[in-house]
Amino acid sequence: MTALQIMPERTDADLIEAILDGSESAFETLIERYSDRLFGLLSRMTRDRGEVEDLAQEVFVKVFRKLGTFQQDSAFYTWLYRIAVNTANDHFARRKRRRLHLVEDDAALDAQAPGVGEPDHAGAAIPLLEEELREVTRQVLDTLPEKYRTILVLREYEDMAYNDIAKVLECSIGTVESRLFRARHRFKEALERKHPDLVPSRSGTYRRSN
Amino acid sequence: MTDSHDTPAGTPREDLSEADRILAGRFVDGELPAKERAAFEARLAEDAALQAAVDGQADLSAMFVPGPAPQPSAGFRARVLAAARRLPDSEELSASQSSGHQAPVVSLATQRAHIEAFCRRLLVAAALLILFGGLAWAGILRQADSGQLEASRDEIQQEMERLDALIREPR
Numbered sequence: 001m002t003a004l005q006i007m008p009e010r011t012d013a014d015l016i017e018a019i020l021d022g023s024e025s026a027f028e029t030l031i032e033r034y035s036d037r038l039f040g041l042l043s044r045m046t047r048d049r050g051e052v053e054d055l056a057q058e059v060f061v062k063v064f065r066k067l068g069t070f071q072q073d074s075a076f077y078t079w080l081y082r083i084a085v086n087t088a089n090d091h092f093a094r095r096k097r098r099r100l101h102l103v104e105d106d107a108a109l110d111a112q113a114p115g116v117g118e119p120d121h122a123g124a125a126i127p128l129l130e131e132e133l134r135e136v137t138r139q140v141l142d143t144l145p146e147k148y149r150t151i152l153v154l155r156e157y158e159d160m161a162y163n164d165i166a167k168v169l170e171c172s173i174g175t176v177e178s179r180l181f182r183a184r185h186r187f188k189e190a191l192e193r194k195h196p197d198l199v200p201s202r203s204g205t206y207r208r209s210n
Numbered sequence: 211m212t213d214s215h216d217t218p219a220g221t222p223r224e225d226l227s228e229a230d231r232i233l234a235g236r237f238v239d240g241e242l243p244a245k246e247r248a249a250f251e252a253r254l255a256e257d258a259a260l261q262a263a264v265d266g267q268a269d270l271s272a273m274f275v276p277g278p279a280p281q282p283s284a285g286f287r288a289r290v291l292a293a294a295r296r297l298p299d300s301e302e303l304s305a306s307q308s309s310g311h312q313a314p315v316v317s318l319a320t321q322r323a324h325i326e327a328f329c330r331r332l333l334v335a336a337a338l339l340i341l342f343g344g345l346a347w348a349g350i351l352r353q354a355d356s357g358q359l360e361a362s363r364d365e366i367q368q369e370m371e372r373l374d375a376l377i378r379e380p381r
Contacts, residue, residue, distance in 0.1 A: 024294075028287060031286075031290055031291075036281070039282060040279035052280055053282065057290050057293060060290045064294040064297065065297050133273060137273045137274055152274070155239065162241050181231060184235065188270060
């Protein structure tokens with residue numbers, strides 16, 4: 001058992017200090033602490049699981065390289081998210097430039113969508129409507145420009161406060177508010193175009209209007 | 211905008227200003243301070259359009275149901291650590307960044323490794339040189355031992371002249 005394993009209460013600041021002093025095990029602990037969260041974020045930005053892992057690796061390596069520049073006046077995870085969002089968006093832009101961004105058809109999306117058609121962690125079947133809704137949402141989200149997709153992922157999936165989103169995107173809270181408003185509007189328009197039959201009910205669920 | 215009451219999620223009414231719709235978003239997202247929130251709730255009780263915007267916003271947010279995220283593979287951490295080990299030291303980076311220069315391509319450790327590799331190559335080259343030099347020297351000795359005689363340029367010249375003289379000499 002390592003010293004880190006018997007001191008799980010080490011704060012991010014402690015770990016960062018130790019990493020800057022050359023502790024590899026502290027970096028290992030930081031990776032372990034934030035892997036799930038980072039994989040969650042990246043999986044909302046791309047459906048390709050292999051790509052998620054590659055991006056996560058790139059993000060952690062950047063974190064290690066730039067850790068000395070981290071200003072500890074904000075939470076580490078917002079800094080991590082900033083690197084993750086920039087890394088992912090740079091990657092998508094490069095991919096687009098190289099014309100490797102293939103248009104995914106619905107069948108490919110079904111095949112790659114995480115969790116679709118599979119049992120959840122508890123082994124129980126996911127209700128069809130929720131699963132369908134999740135897939136529709138992802139499809140619509142994928143049609144949005146990057147800046148709108150990113151802010152919706154941060155707010156709606158990651159449940160981040162405006163203040164934290166502003167730190168991740170390096171913009172003002174006012175920009176977050178207006179961009180989020182436009183992103184939601186664009187999402188709603190895309191939803192209308194792609195799934196005009198889908199209407200919300202006041203119980204918070206969705207149904208098809210037929 | 212094409213908003214109307216029978217459109218899908220997140221559709222506020224046409225007569226609502228953008229500021230009010232942003233406010234509705236902030237309300238649903240829990241971003242309003244207590245005082246603003248109380249004032250907004252008071253408006254909501256009397257403004258059906260605002261209430262519709264809030265409902266639409268809440269419906270839209272309800273669409274984003276996060277699925278299970280993929281888990282890191284077994285070797286993920288090891289790969290990250292291996293990649294991080296190949297990076298320049300953070301001190302080198304910060305020093306180069308503070309001096310306004312580009313980050314070094316290789317770290318001091320890597321440079322040391324390169325120097326060691328160069329020295330190893332140099333030693334091997336020297337050993338090979340000594341070996342071939344020795345072989346060549348041994349070859350020269352063998353040639354000397356083979357009994358072959360060497361004449362100087364003058365001796366050859368003299369011999370040639372002697373032979374010429376013999377040929378020209380009348381019989």
